[in-house]
Amino acid sequence: MVKKIKISLIALVLTTLIVIFASVYLLLPDRHITIVVNQGATFFSIANQLKENHLILSKRLFLKLVNFKNAGSKLKAGVYTFSCKDTMVTILKELITGSKNSIKFTVPEGSNIKEIAQIISKNIEIDKEKFIKIAAMRNLEGYLMPETYFVVPGMSEEQIIDMMYNEFNKKITADMLQRAKEINMNLKDIVILASIIEKEAVKANERPIISAVFYNRLRKNIRLQSCATVLYAMGINKEKLTIEETKFKSPYNTYLHSGLPPGPICSPGIASIKATLYPARVKSLFFVSKGDGQHLFADTLKEHNKNKQEVSKNK
Numbered sequence: 001m002v003k004k005i006k007i008s009l010i011a012l013v014l015t016t017l018i019v020i021f022a023s024v025y026l027l028l029p030d031r032h033i034t035i036v037v038n039q040g041a042t043f044f045s046i047a048n049q050l051k052e053n054h055l056i057l058s059k060r061l062f063l064k065l066v067n068f069k070n071a072g073s074k075l076k077a078g079v080y081t082f083s084c085k086d087t088m089v090t091i092l093k094e095l096i097t098g099s100k101n102s103i104k105f106t107v108p109e110g111s112n113i114k115e116i117a118q119i120i121s122k123n124i125e126i127d128k129e130k131f132i133k134i135a136a137m138r139n140l141e142g143y144l145m146p147e148t149y150f151v152v153p154g155m156s157e158e159q160i161i162d163m164m165y166n167e168f169n170k171k172i173t174a175d176m177l178q179r180a181k182e183i184n185m186n187l188k189d190i191v192i193l194a195s196i197i198e199k200e201a202v203k204a205n206e207r208p209i210i211s212a213v214f215y216n217r218l219r220k221n222i223r224l225q226s227c228a229t230v231l232y233a234m235g236i237n238k239e240k241l242t243i244e245e246t247k248f249k250s251p252y253n254t255y256l257h258s259g260l261p262p263g264p265i266c267s268p269g270i271a272s273i274k275a276t277l278y279p280a281r282v283k284s285l286f287f288v289s290k291g292d293g294q295h296l297f298a299d300t301l302k303e304h305n306k307n308k309q310e311v312s313k314n315k
Helices: 002-027 043-050 059-068 090-097 115-121 128-135 157-171 176-184 187-200 204-219 227-234 270-277 301-313
Strands: 032-037 077-083 103-106 150-151 286-289 294-300
Touching: 032 043, 032 150, 043 059, 043 090, 059 090, 077 150, 090 301, 103 115, 115 128, 128 157, 150 157, 176 187, 176 270, 187 204, 187 227, 187 270, 204 270, 204 286, 204 294, 286 301, 294 301
Parallel strands: none
Antiparallel strands: 032 077, 103 150, 286 294
């Protein structure tokens, strides 16, 4: 009898506490929090966001609910706005149903700030010139990570820039930074060189070789002579430069100036950054495009001239 009374009292206390908590909770001012779920995100990382924004009480309970609902692989990328009064069940349901207010845009590897502004403006209403001005003032050429993004209408130019820059910082791992130190390169120089490799390499397997060519030339104090840097300086796109165009006056012109240009020429993808960190072990100093996306590599000027003749014959 005593045991039953104790159990009843405990149940009564718990019920009372739940009622009090619910009453207080309902009286709290409502807040709406927007979170971005990028492509490839996991429920574990989303649980962290939800907890940090006080949208859930426990990450552990939320992940248990995910497992119970067998929803581990059903997370949909997008932009979500939740109320601080939404239940975990409500939040999970929306995350697996998909956001209804998201707008998607994709920035390809090798895009510069002006091109990125153009891409975004085709998908969401922004002031292109303002976007370019803010990104340029913050010296973010090369640091707006190429990726597929989800945004909501009304996001400001600065918010979108912050989102892309934050994605860059997420993708640059501690291992990458450690590797940069091992090869005596700082992050800025890695991004600069990666941006040139991104524009010069067409085939994925050639990235580490092109990387090695540039490193070999830097060590020997030979100018990089990258057409991509001249095109960036001129603000144009074309397949081949004339001899006169290689004399275009700009600190970015690596035909005129030794070493790396003062900044990146585009936003490189992770593959080009990795190629910069891990160049191939070759002695090549030259490469010439075959016109089909592939290149011929040479260790000496004599071999390079021979390759150029071969390419000219096949055109």
